[in-house]
């Protein structure tokens with residue numbers, strides 16, 4: 025997916041860009057509203073992440089101004105919750121908002137919800153051998169069969185899909201699947217992998233156990 | 247009204263006092279003038295009567311003669327039923343009439359001049375008029391004095407009558423004046439009341455200056471009121487801006503720390519390092535969450551002080567709040583099952599959303615994966631119930647009321663991030679709406695059942 029991040033704090037911007045890149049997303053960064061306008065005039069994005077406090081104005085005013093022109097969904101990054109915010113971001117036309125600091129899996133879940141709500145104009149399919157996986161829609165297709173996956177299955181399969189050919193340890197999977205406040209054991213990973221295995225049986229892929237190390241996805245060449 | 251009392255009442259009282267003084271004054275003037283007028287009329291008639299008698303004086307064979315004309319007395323009878331006395335005397339000799347009538351005192355009257363005097367006769371006050379004429383008797387001019395007197399009780403009855411009528415008129419005048427004063431006080435205070443009404447009609451956050459035409463006397467009040475509101479608005483804006491700025495400044499670096507820790511977690515392989523990084527992330531979440539809840543709590547208290555009420559459709563609000571939390575629930579494969587009947591209440595939608603959000607957040611947070619949280623909106627008599635039921639561990643055996651205390655967390659929160667303010671905020675919001683928060687463990691099976699109770703509009 026292609027993101028535009030509008031955020032004036034350079035450290036945070038760098039961290040967000042790098043973090044999203046780890047999940048295979050392309051991110052352009054604008055440090056001000058003016059820069060954001062420039063990016064928007066030359067490129068198109070699947071989603072805009074917009075900070076509210078920017079050096080050349082309030083992100084929400086920008087939203088109100090440009091809502092008619094820009095169709096790209098916007099998720100506002102705010103430091104305040106809704107009660108303490110004088111002007112709600114959602115009233116100004118944002119699709120959703122997330123408070124800083126945020127959990128990237130939550131950000132991803134929210135992006136997914138927003139894009140799905142918007143009618144999924146941005147398709148972002150990943151080829152897994154003979155099968156095609158759409159993490160946004162949560163579907164896996166193989167020779168005309170389409171499988172609807174559940175949230176956790178989507179995320180687990182996405183992790184495997186983005187690391188094809190690599191061995192992923194249980195602990196790596198744990199970090200990408202659960203938020204850090206949940207006390208989940210590595211046994212849970214075994215349960216989820218087992219479940220996903222059964223779900224995708226016959227879809228042209230396989231999740232192999234590499235004894236003592238972790239798991240790896242095996243795809244059949246198309 | 248308290249304190250210095252009502253301006254309206256004071257104004258009315260003052261005007262009534264003035265009216266009373268004027269009434270008394272006019273009454274006493276009317277009484278005095280009427281008494282004078284009656285006395286003068288009596289004097290004039292007495293003088294006319296005495297002069298008429300004096301004109302009949304003539305001399306006949308050296309003797310002074312006179313006729314008492316009937317008209318001289320009849321005109322006295324015309325003014326009142328008072329008794330009439332007379333005496334005609336030449337020097338010391340009484341020619342006719344009541345010889346014990348007191349003779350006029352004072353300076354010897356000039357010839358032809360009428361002299362008045364007041365005296366006592368047969369236990370009554372009388373008014374006397376005397377006139378002296380020279381009559382030629384026996385070649386000699388003899389001064390003859392004619393005195394006509396009348397008692398005064400009749401005329402004083404007349405003046406008492408007049409005075410009584412004047413008193414009635416004065417009292418009527420006074421009452422009418424008091425009525426008008428009250429009306430005048432009310433009309434002149436109306437602009438003040440209108441200003442007060444237009445201020446109190448405003449919403450709690452409406453600090454725009456008052457724009458209405460006020461009488462010149464009220465202009466300074468309006469001006470300082472508007473200045474005060476301006477300053478108030480400015481200081482509220484300033485502190486809101488400050489809070490926004492502070493939150494932004496604190497949370498942005500925290501977001502950086504969290505993102506960097508997540509990145510580091512992907513690249514390190516050592517389990518101890520990983521555990522440390524997870525601890526960092528948890529600590530960041532903990533502190534940002536506490537800061538957020540503290541700020542929310544403060545804002546809720548401030549907003550519940552003066553609620554901005556508007557009609558809220560709870561079915562719609564519940565739908566929106568649940569939709570906002572859907573992605574969070576989906577991360578744990580928790581299904582949010584919403585069923586709502588339309589229900590209208592009067593409330594602050596932002597606060598109600600926040601109360602529900604805190605309750606739902608708990609249900610999602612404390613429930614295990616792949617469970618269901620049900621949200622029901624039902625109306626019972628004159629109440630609306632929003633019931634949130636989960637399949638989590640329940641609230642334990644301790645006293646449930648304690649969980650709504652500030653910073654109070656359950657005994658068994660299993661390292662789940664929280665600040666202990668969620669239920670406190672929810673309860674504060676509901677109490678401010680004349681509602682309540684009901685906590686109970688689910689009957690039959692484990693789980694929690696939290697009900698937000700609100701009165702119907």
Ligand SMILES: Nc1ncnc2c1ncn2[C@@H]1O[C@H](COP(=O)(O)OP(=O)(O)O)[C@@H](O)[C@H]1O
Nearest residue numbers: 608609612640655656664665666667668669694
């Ligand atoms: N749905 C729930 N299931 C289990 N326990 C709950 C639930 N809701 C609240 N609690 C208990 O009530 C306590 C107070 O809740 P709250 O005020 O929201 O604080 P916090 O969630 O931040 O700990 C929690 O610590 C928890 O022990």
Ligand SMILES: [Mg+2]
Nearest residue numbers: 608664668669
């Ligand atoms: Mg809570």
